[in-house]
Amino acid sequence: MVDSNADTAPRRQKVQAAEVGTDILTALAELAPATSLSRLAEHVGMPASKVHRYLQALMASGFAEQDPLTNHYGLGRAALFVGLAALGRLDVVKLATPHLAQLRDELNETCFLAVWGNKGPAVVHVEQAVRAVTLVTQVGSVLPLLGSSTGLVFNAFMPNAETAQLREEELKLPSAPSSDALLAAMNELQRSHVQAVHGLLMAGVNALSAPLFSSGNKLAGVVTVVGAEPGFMAEAEGDAVKRLLQTARTISARMGG
Missing domain, CATH: 1.10.10.10 (Winged helix-like DNA-binding domain superfamily/Winged helix DNA-binding domain)
Known part of the structure; x- marks a missing residue:
């Protein structure tokens, strides 16, 4: 036996x-x-x-x-490869990638997609600007919630339960905005659906960010355009804002948002 x-x-x-x-x-x-x-x-x-x-x-x-x-x-690296493969199965990554490439070509500025990770806003796809000098935005980078245009969009549209702990931690930093200023900025962002920052995360580097929504108007990710002065000034009413918002609406529509 x-x-x-x-x-x-x-x-x-x-x-x-x-x-x-x-x-x-x-x-x-x-x-x-x-x-x-x-x-x-x-x-x-x-x-x-x-x-x-x-x-x-x-x-x-x-x-x-x-x-x-x-x-x-x-x-x-093997763990990163597996993680990226899993992220690649997310609808938002699949749907956003070609539109990010098109936006990068139109603006000739670096564009990236971020989703909410276990440490906060995490960069999951980057389309680098085609020029001699580019801004290094790496896949896997985790951005501050209140110290980046990307993070501010997550703060405005994510459920409070998801962002509360990280927000409270960052509000203790010397560079953090006041609660009143943050609330006013959040209300404006929820109205306009675009966040512009100038030198917030890095001196001389500006950014524009817009939310992506899936069915039920749930935040699925954030698209960001980032560039250095004086070539990219991130004007609140400029052509880059119009193209970014159109890209965000197109991706969101594909996801049922």
Whole structure:
């Protein structure tokens, strides 16, 4: 007779190992962009020696990496590839990509799409301007809620329960707007559906952002045009605003918004 218990034991061990590995990957994402071994071990509730063994395997497969200067751990290129593949299944990414490319061609300025992630507004697709010098906006970048045009759109249109904690944290910063100023700006943004900022996130760099809506008028993402002065002044009534709003309406219409 075949011992079924002996046959299933190795399988069970593999499943358990996979579960531990995914727990550690999830923790690396939650503690992004990087974390120490001790903090990671505390976060997942495992001995540091056990976490270290799994990290070695994850690094060998490209799912984790270690900074040689700080010795901190973070997600590797393979994890980014898997994450982007998952994001690519989202309707907003599929539908927005060709329209972002067209908007980039019309304005010759960098355009990008952001969605709401576990750390706030996250850049998921970028169309770089075609010129010798471009602004580096990386996929995976997390933008401040109150310190970027993209974040301000999320703050205005996302449910309060989603943004409250991050907003309260950023309102404590010295550079944060007053509550009254933020409320007034939010009301205007909800009316105009476009947010212009000038040098807010980076001196000499301006941006325009507009919301994308899906069915039920739920915020699905934010499209942003960003450029450097004096070539891009982000005028509130300029041609760039008209083209951005038209692009946002077109994408939203495709999603039922």
